[in-house]
Amino acid sequence: MRRERIGLVVITLLAAAGVLYWVQASRGGSTGPAPAGVVRGGRLIATHRSEPQSFNRYASANPAEELFARLTQATLVRLNRATGELEPRLAREWSSSPDGLTWTVKLREGVRFSDGLPFTSSDVLFTFQVLYDKRVASPLAGSAMVGDNPLTVRALDTQTVVIVFPAVYGPGLAILDSLPILPEHKLRRAFESGTFKQAWGVATPASEFAGLGPFTLQEYVPGQRVVYQSNPEFWRTDDQGRKLPYLDQIEVQIVPEQSAEMLRLEAGTVDVTTDQVRAEDLAGLQALQARGVVTLNEAGVATNPEMFWLNLNPSSALAKTRPWSQRLELRQAISHAVDRRRIVDTVYLGAAEPIFSTVTPGYGEWYVPDLPPIEFDQTRARALLASIGLADRNGDGKLDDERGETARFAIVTQKGHTIRERTCAIIQEQLQAVGLTVDVVALERTAFFSQVLGGTYEAAFFQLIFDSFDPASQFDFWASSKGFHIWHPSQAKPATEWEARIDDLMVKQSTTLDRAERRRLFAEAQRVLAANQPVITFAAAKVVVATSARVGGAMPSVLAPPVLWNAEMLWLVPAPAGASGK
């Protein structure tokens, strides 16, 4: 009898514990391990090198604001930065008209902003109104234009919007990837009064924000940190129906120096850093990975290779004083004279691949693997230089042009960027080996930009960062009329036949919905560019992303931000008793 009573009590206690666990799990509670190894709760410590100027993504376009928007707000659709696929976010489903111009978008139902108010099509209309408003002059507006014309948006009902494109746009709704949906109820008044740009400044109290993202702003301490807490209203669940995000908090510490970020990661005081790992940090981190302190994840080949280019603007001082600098043979000679493998081995310490195009293997389907490789061949380089009249006319070992002046130019690059400075040193040395005299001028970042944008440079070495894999997002680099056609920007009409050809191909590929045809057209544009080499690439880094060993769920991307783009899926592995970072 007594045994039976004890058994009954034990069974009752076990049943009660089971019920409590089930209640806790179904609430998405923040303690206790969830099934499949995911642990809820905890505070992830990240670093970021820049500080927000504003929390208004439509007023300011810096990486810190972009991170804020990714964490606290949501877009209609999202580019999965690991797979390159377009994912539904606030848009549940969509369809397009046969001509590809009109897209009907069904919004997710039952979604609420972090302050509890419902999200409707009215918020989408308001967002587009802000985006294209001339008073706001949003830095996001340019990326949401098709052929310099805005999209038009109207609502069919509270859960359906119709987006009309001014022309067929190849990537379709991917154009919406960077447009967070704003809460009309919070920002309409500022917009109407003409103070929208000042709204959501960095001094705004956290209670004034409302968003649809996985986190909400909890605290901003200038110069030190931005703290986010999980948004209880966040609408997304994981594959098993568990509420996201898994983390309770993310603390983003402001650490302006990459070396200082690495020290903190190595010491175990942070979990995630701003960027990919630099080549010089890799060996140390591999040792720490072996000790279980950090995890290194290979994300793929970088999509933003460093580029060398000569100023090909015919009205530049370089073109006027040294006409040989505009010749294709010079660019071909430079490409042959520089040993890409040496750059890979000495600058990137092996963590890179030699490349022959601006479109690296990191671009996936858009990469053209059969572009002809450019062999390291200094004999060929010398012959090419001789073919444009460069010869050693005074026996000093340096090439001279037909007027007897030393064949010389200066490369400007960014000071303090080790990859750029070291690569330029190799370029300088190897071009000297074929007789070209090269000066390397390292400038502070803003001074470098100023010189390049002003067109007062001779040659440059830098990288352009693209926010998407899709070539349509790179139109301002490929099209001769655009400002980022870096070797000769903003041309009134194409200066060369091959640039006209590229313009034509790029317009066609960005206004075609047939993906296979787009790939064919873009591959052709790459071939034309490779044949004329207005920019020369040497190596693309293999992107390695380091996190502390306690971070789970990371889906590293070659695009920025490499880990926090998918912050809602991150979780923390509890440290074993007695473990420490060092």
Added chain:
Amino acid sequence: MNADLAAFIGRRLAAALLFVVVVSCAAFVLVRIAPGDATTDLYMQRGGTAAVEETRARLGLDRPMVSHLASWATGLLTFDLGQSSVYGRPVAGLVKERAGATAALASLALLLAAAIGLPLGVLTASRPAIAAAVAPISIALVACPPIIAVLALLLLAIETGWLSIAQGSYAVPTLALALPLAAMLERLQSRAMAEALASPDLVAAAARGVPRGRLLWVHAARQSLRPVLGIAGAVVGTLFSGSLAVEMVTSWPGLGRLLFDAVAGRDLFLAAGCALVGAVLVAVSNLLADVARALIDPRVREAA
């Protein structure tokens, strides 16, 4: 206060004011004429021409430099330092909170440096065996720029775990600023003490049988104060410039890092505001040091 001293302070105040005005205006002008401006980054991030033009107009970058400078200087009269383009906040508030962080760091470093350097200077002046051991270390530390000191301390912290490198920890930045300064104070104090001990009055005092401890720590230490006070202004300048590297590497949210961000982002008002506060700090510390020297030694105010 006698008339000589009042006139001395008046002259020093006028010079300090001129120094502050020149330094802050120079910072404004230099950042304005430097290549690029506050919208360069926005353009490079594909912000678009409309956004760039709107920002240039809002920041006054489309105005002639003289009128831009004049409007900033007019604002100064009402303590309006303008709006930071990098941080999107009023410069006065930013500078106030960052100057506080730098002042806390610098004060702690100064106290630590004085607590180590001055007594050690007295000891090395009077005990050759200690001098032989300390002098090489001091010389090495004096020659060590703060950037090297902070990197070495970070390495030590990582390898041993003795010092915290967590954000907000004072250990590494304070030591990085304090150690070279302590070495400088030790060298200076040691030399000044040696001179004081060799002076006729102290030689006579020693001959009269004044106890060695009293001779060292009271009479000689007091005499050696004047040259040490003379570099007080320079010490504040050194701390301010040294804090730039230290704050960058340790992510300390102080004035040095703010000034770096301002110059890198071509933030005119913020750069000028930081320079103004830095100049005020240096000017005030120089002024206080001059007044202290003048109070101790009448020859100083007569010479001035």
